Amino acid sequence: MENLEKQKMVDDLLPQQFGKQGKIWVAVLITLCVIGFAAYCRQLSKGLVVTAMRDYASWGIYISNFVFFVAISLVGSLITAVLRLTNVHWSTPLTRIAEIIAVSAITFASIIIIVDMGRPDRFYNLFLHGRLQSPIVWDVIVITTYFFISILLLYFPLLPDLQIMLKYKERTSKWMYKLYGMLGSFWKNKPEQFKITDKAINILSITIIPVAFSIHTVTSWLFATTYRPGWDSTNFGAYFISGAFLVGAGGVIVAMYVFRSHYNLKKYITYDHFDKMGKVVVMLALLYLYFNVNEFLVPAFKMKKPEEEHLRGLFTGEFAPIFWFAIFTSMLIPIMILITKKGRRPFPAFIAGILVVIGSWFKRFIIVTPTLLHPFLPMRDVPASYHHYFPSWEEWAICIGSLAGALLVITFFARIFPIIPIHETITETEEHEHDKK
C-alpha cells in the first residue's frame, strides 16, 4: 500500500470536530441529561413517591430501561468476540462502534439501577449485606466484570491508534493530546507489543462470551426465579439473550448509518456491511420470534387460570397496543424490510435498526410491568390507581436522560477517538492487497 493511500486513510479516520449538526445534537443530548438530572434531584428530595410505582407495580420503566441497557450492551460480545473468533474480517470497522455501545450501555445500566433503588446512599448495603444466593448479587458481580472486560476490549485495540494520533498534534487540542499521551505514549509498534495485545484481545474475546451470556441470563433470572405469571419460565435465559443480540445488532446498524453519513465514512462502512448486518438482524429477529412463540404460545395454549388474566391483558387487554407494537416493530417489520436485498441498503436498514431498538425498549416494558399488575393473589385494600401503571414525568425524564447520556458517551468517544480502528483497517487492507497479488 502506498504511503499516500495510507495517509488518506488516516486522514479519513482520525476523529473529527463537531460540525453544526453535531453541536446541535450534543446540545439536545445535554439538555435531556440536565432535565433527567433535575428530575432525579426531585426524586432524591421527595422520595420514590414522585414515581408512579406503588405496592404492586414496584418495577416500572427504570427496570425496563435497565434490562434494555443490559441487552444492548451484549452487542460488544457479538461483534467483537464472536465474529473475531470465527475469523470474520468484514466486521473490523464495526468493532469499536459495538464496544463503545457496550461500555456506555452497561455504565447507564448500573446508573439506572441506583436510580431505581431510591436511596443511593444505601447502595453499599448490596455489598455489605448481599446474599450470595440472590440473583441480584450475581447481577452486580457480572455487570462489574462485563464492564471491566468491555473497557479492556476497547483499550487494547486502541493502543496502535493512539500512537497514530500522537503524530498529529496539530489536529488535536491540548487536553486531547495529553490524554492520548497518558493512555498510549508507551506504544512503539514493537512486534512484542503486538504479540501481547493480540494475545490479550484473544483472551478477552474468549472471556467475554460466557460473561456476556451470564450477564443477561442472570438479568433474566431476576424475573424467572420468582413465581409470577409471565415470569415463571425455564425459557427466560435463552429468550433474553436472543433478544439482547437482536437489539444490539439493531443498535449497531443505527450507529453505522449515523457515523457513515456524518463522518463521511462511506469508503469504510460500505453497502456490504449493511447487507451483512441486515442478514444478521434477520437471523436474530427470527430466533427471537421463535423464543417469543415459545414464551407466549405454550402458556396461552394451556391458559392456566392465574396466567389467563396476564396473557389476556397482553393479547387483547390493557397492554395489547404496546405488546403488538413491540412484536411488530422489534421483529416482524424489520424482518420484512431486511429480508430483501433492497431493504439491506443503508437507509432502509437504518429504519429497520431504529424500529428494532424502539420496539425492543417497549418489549422490555412488556416483560417487566404487566406481570407485577397480575399477581396470583387478588389485589385488595389498595386505591384504584394501584391497579394500573403509567410512568410519572420524573420517570420519563430520568429514563430519557439516561438514554441521552448513553448517546452522549458514544458521541464524545467518537469525537476523541477514531470510531473505526485505523491501524487494523490499514493492516487488513494491506493483507487484502497482498492476497490479491
Place this chain on the structure above:
Amino acid sequence: MIKNNYIVILLLSFISVASFAQDAKNDLSLNLGYYNNNNYTHYLVAHAKTKKDGRFQTVPDVTVSFYINNDSSAANLLGTAVTNDKGEAYLLMPPSAKDEWKKSAKHSFAIVSKASKLYDEAKATMDVSRAKLKIDTTDDRKIIVTVLELKDTSWVLVKGAELKVAVKRLDGDLNVNETQTFTTDSTGTITAEFKRDSLPGDVNGNLTLIAKIEDNDTYGNLTAEKVVKWGNKFQYVSQFDRRTLFARRGHSPWWLELLAYSIVVSVWGVLMYLVGQIRKLKKLGV
C-alpha cells in the same frame, strides 16, 4: 272501548306484578346449636341461611336475639349477636343467666331475627337437657369416657349415647384408634384404646385428648378434654444456621460458594493478568 279495557287490565296487572316484586322477600332459615366445652364454657350458635337460585346460602349481617325458656320476652333475653360471613352468630351464656340455668335440668332456647327489607321475621327453638362428659385414663393407655345427665337434682349415667374420642391436633381432631364413634354401655361408659404411638406432642410430650358428643338432639354439643403425656417430646431444631439457598447472608450452601467464588476468582484472575500485560507493554515501550 274494548281496546281501552285491555290497556287498563294490562296496567293493573303490571302494577300488581311490580308491587309484588317490591314486596317479595327471601325466606330466612335459622338454626340453633348449644355448645358446652369441657363442662365449663356454654355458648349458643345461630346459623342463618336462605335459598337463592335453588341453593342454600349463608346470610351475613343478620341480627339475632337469643332467649332462654323459649319465650321471646325481654326478661328472658340472653343477648343479641350479628351473623358473620359464614352466617354464624355466637353468644356466650351471660353470667346473669346462671340462676335461670341452675333452676332446671332441661332448658329451651329460642332465637329470633326481626323482619328486615330483605327477609321476614324468622325464629328457631331448641330443647337441651343438661349433661356432661367425664374423661379419664388408665396407665395402659386406655381412655374411659362417661356420659352423665342431670335428672332433677342428681347426675345419672346415660346409656346408648354416641361420642367420639380423639387427640387434638393443629388442623383438627385425630381419632385415637380406627373406631370412628363409640356408644356408651349400661354403665354410661365407653373405653377406647389409644393406638397413636409416636405422635409428636409438645416439649414435654403432652397430648390433649378430647371426647365429644356432636349435634345430639337431647344434649347438643358437649366436649371434655384431658392432657396426657403420651406423645413424643418435640425438640425444636433451629434451621437458622443451616446452609441453605434460603438462609441469611454468609450461610449459602458450600457448593454455591465454591462454584461462585471459583468463577469470580478465575475470571478476575484473567483480568488482573491482562492488566499486568499493560504494565509489560509500558515497560517494552520505554
